[in-house]
Amino acid sequence: MPRRVHDFRGLTQPRRLQLxxxxxxxxxxxxxxxxxxxxxxxxxxxxxxxxxxDEGLIRSETLAVGTRGRPPVVFHPVRESASNPAATARVEGASERGRMLRAVTQQDSGPLDPDAARQLDVLYEHLDDAGLEPVVDERALSFDLAPCRYHDMIDEDRALVCGVHARLVEDVLRHTEGPLSVERLEPFVTAHQCRLLLTLEPPAPR
Incomplete structure (x- = not known):
């Protein structure tokens, strides 16, 4: 799988998580x-x-309101990687690193098709960059994760922290077209481990 190359500074402060x-x-x-x-x-x-x-987690949009003065700017999550250059670069870089590593190690992606394997590569790098120390089981479509670094926030607002990560995972999978989607995120299956489970969507009927 790809190796970690960049931290997400955007996820290193609780206030940014709130925003x-x-x-x-x-x-x-x-x-x-x-x-x-x-x-x-x-x-x-x-x-x-x-x-x-700058890290591809949100995108800004300037509204044309037809009035005088500076037009307002609004912010959206990055649902499509093409809407943010940083998100596009992350997807392309992770896809290429995953492809090269699989070729060098002759790693078999098992029953997964190339699109699903690419989704796993991009998601792995996202989770690694977020500091979650992912361990992937490609056949089970699961990731064992270290709890995020916000232990002081977890007891106070676990739903906020886990919800942000779950939504980011959904977005990352959408950034790379393929058949994988989130089944569920299980926080703290042990005192030191969370688990992310994916599911393989059936092909659309022709």
């Missing part, structure tokens, strides 16, 4: 709305959003 969660929950939010909801100063929100966008 990303707010954008995932209600896409198309303006900076002022996000600052008010999350209780974060406006200039700090701008800085955090810039990091999230």
């Amino acid at each position: 990303l969660h707010a954008i995932q929950r209600v896409p198309g939010r303006r900076i002022g709305e996000l600052a008010s909801e999350c209780g974060i100063p406006l200039n700090t929100v701008r800085d955090h959003l810039r990091v999230l966008e």
